[in-house]
Amino acid sequence: MDSTKRTDETAINITESKSVKGKATPNQHGGSKRGVAIFDFVLRVCALVAALVATITMGTTDQTLPFFTQFFQFQASYDDLPTFTFFVIANAIASGYLVLSLPFSIVCIVRPHAAGARLLLLIFDIVLVAFTTAAAASAAAIVYLAHNGNSNTNWLAICQQFDDFCQRVSGAVVASLIAAVVFVFLVLLSAVALRRH
Amino acid sequence: MDSTKRTDETAINITESKSVKGKATPNQHGGSKRGVAIFDFVLRVCALVAALVATITMGTTDQTLPFFTQFFQFQASYDDLPTFTFFVIANAIASGYLVLSLPFSIVCIVRPHAAGARLLLLIFDIVLVAFTTAAAASAAAIVYLAHNGNSNTNWLAICQQFDDFCQRVSGAVVASLIAAVVFVFLVLLSAVALRRH
Numbered sequence: 450m451d452s453t454k455r456t457d458e459t460a461i462n463i464t465e466s467k468s469v470k471g472k473a474t475p476n477q478h479g480g481s482k483r484g485v486a487i488f489d490f491v492l493r494v495c496a497l498v499a500a501l502v503a504t505i506t507m508g509t510t511d512q513t514l515p516f517f518t519q520f521f522q523f524q525a526s527y528d529d530l531p532t533f534t535f536f537v538i539a540n541a542i543a544s545g546y547l548v549l550s551l552p553f554s555i556v557c558i559v560r561p562h563a564a565g566a567r568l569l570l571l572i573f574d575i576v577l578v579a580f581t582t583a584a585a586a587s588a589a590a591i592v593y594l595a596h597n598g599n600s601n602t603n604w605l606a607i608c609q610q611f612d613d614f615c616q617r618v619s620g621a622v623v624a625s626l627i628a629a630v631v632f633v634f635l636v637l638l639s640a641v642a643l644r645r646h
Numbered sequence: 647m648d649s650t651k652r653t654d655e656t657a658i659n660i661t662e663s664k665s666v667k668g669k670a671t672p673n674q675h676g677g678s679k680r681g682v683a684i685f686d687f688v689l690r691v692c693a694l695v696a697a698l699v700a701t702i703t704m705g706t707t708d709q710t711l712p713f714f715t716q717f718f719q720f721q722a723s724y725d726d727l728p729t730f731t732f733f734v735i736a737n738a739i740a741s742g743y744l745v746l747s748l749p750f751s752i753v754c755i756v757r758p759h760a761a762g763a764r765l766l767l768l769i770f771d772i773v774l775v776a777f778t779t780a781a782a783a784s785a786a787a788i789v790y791l792a793h794n795g796n797s798n799t800n801w802l803a804i805c806q807q808f809d810d811f812c813q814r815v816s817g818a819v820v821a822s823l824i825a826a827v828v829f830v831f832l833v834l835l836s837a838v839a840l841r842r843h
Contacts, residue, residue, distance in 0.1 A: 529798035532787045568841055575833050578772065579779045579826060586780035587787035590729045594788070595799070601726035602792070604801040629776060636772050636833070643840045644765055 482561035485642045489570075489635060490554045496631040497547040500581070503624035504540040507533060507588075510621070512614040525607070525614040532591045533618070539584035540625055543577055543632075550574075564643060571639040578632040585625035592618050679758035682839045686767075686832060687751045693828040694744040697778070700821035701737040704730060704785075707818070709811040722804070722811040729788045730815065736781035737822055740774055747771075761840060768836040775829040782822035789815055 511526040527533040550573065556566045595615055598606035608615035708723040724730040747770065753763045792812055795803035805812035 525798070530796060531790065564841060568837065571837050572834060575772070575775065575830055575837075578775055579830055582776045582779045583783035587783040590784035590787045591791070593728065594791075594801075599727060601722070602801075602804050604791075604799075607799050633772055633776055637769060640765065640768050640772075640837055640840060643837060644761055 482642060483558060485638060486554065486557040486561055489638050489642075490551070490558060492631055492635050492638065493547055493551060493554050496628050496635070497544060497551075499624050499628035499631065500540050500544040500547060503585075503621045503628060504537055504544055506617055506624065507540070507621035508537050510614055510617040512611050525611045527618070530591055532587045536584045536588040536621070536625065539580050540628070543581050543584075543628060546573065546577055567639055567642055571636060571643070574632055574636045574639065578629065578636060581625060581629040581632055585622055585629050588618070588622045588625065592622055679839060680755060682835060683751065683754040683758055686835050686839075687748070687755060689828055689832050689835065690744055690748060690751050693825045693832070694741060694748075696821050696825035696828065697737050697741040697744060700782075700818045700825060701734055701741055703814055703821065704737070704818035705734050707811055707814040709808050722808045724815070727788055729784045733781045733785040733818070733822065736777055737825070740778050740781075740825060743770065743774055764836055764839055768833060768840070771829055771833045771836065775826065775833060778822060778826040778829055782819055782826050785815070785819045785822065789819055 507527050511524070513524045527537060550570055553566050553570055556563060557570070560566075592615065594604060594606075595611075595618070596606060596608045598604055704724050708721070710721045724734060747767060750763050750767055753760055754767070757763075789812065791801060791803075792808075792815070793803060793805045795801055
């Protein structure tokens with residue numbers, strides 16, 4: 450009687466330990482994948498904020514100088530330079546893409562093993578890395594020129610007059626650069642998550 | 647006798663088909679992975695050629711105008727503009743990285759299941775995407791300005807005088823853009839290869 454009971458207990462112990470072991474590995478794996486997915490979502494929200502700040506700061510920059518001549522008033526806005534117009538469009542597209550990508554990021558949190566959604570996000574993210582970097586870099590080149598001018602080409606620094614304009618534009622470029630760096634981290638995160646799959 | 651022989655043949659057929667089937671799946675998988683790795687190597691060589699062409703074209707551009715004043719001679723070279731200097735440095739770094747990455751790419755061809763080497767390449771590739779895109783985009787912004795000028799900021803188009811200089815610089819920008827696009831494809835290829843793992 451006693452021996453039978455002990456055997457029963459052993460049997461139960463074995464099945465219990467088996468079930469625990471059987472559940473542990475995928476749970477642990479799914480947990481770390483879910484952690485990566487949640488981090489991905491947080492990074493996406495950060496990138497969205499940065500891209501929106503860049504778009505709005507650049508888009509609303511408009512400085513009118515307090516003096517004017519007989520013929521025209523001195524005014525600077527983002528659409529005076531084609532590079533800045535591209536900057537606004539590129540960052541607006543990046544913001545729109547980030548809003549659309551949030552549901553897919555949530556799918557990755559709910560279903561950590563959905564590799565299809567992750568690969569889709571990675572493909573678009575890498576294109577957006579190039580896009581936001583191009584916008585930030587070209588605007589940075591122009592802002593540098595506006596700040597320092599260039600004596601070899603006789604391009605004068607316009608920031609001496611339009612200092613407020615230049616400061617806001619520089620801020621927008623920094624925000625866009627932050628968005629680009631976050632995009633790079635998003636791609637790295639997706640690649641590491643795919644590797645573990 | 648006849649019946650026994652037929653059974654033997656069937657048995658041999660079964661084992662043969664079994665062995666073929668047993669070998670086919672990993673071989674096919676390794677084969678497709680090797681195909682991806684070879685394509686990766688070819689793309690890397692293409693990017694190397696494009697980055698080298700961009701570096702050399704920009705680095706050797708130097709135009710001296712046939713007329714000169716009492717005080718100075720009109721001359722244009724890449725180091726007159728800081729953006730072009732950055733362009734040369736960035737593309738030189740990209741070329742150097744591509745040369746160093748070729749052995750790793752060969753490792754991926756020889757051992758198609760080495761996911762570590764592939765992940766390492768992917769991490770550096772994504773950084774280089776941002777790097778080459780930034781170089782190409784900032785140089786493109788300056789080249790656009792050199793071609794068209796900007797009436798709002800009183801920056802005059804210098805390409806009317808330095809037409810040869812502008813043509814070579816434009817060529818270098820196009821080569822760098824090609825390198826950036828190839829880098830994007832390299833990252834996509836690595837991501838797809840990691841997904842299959």
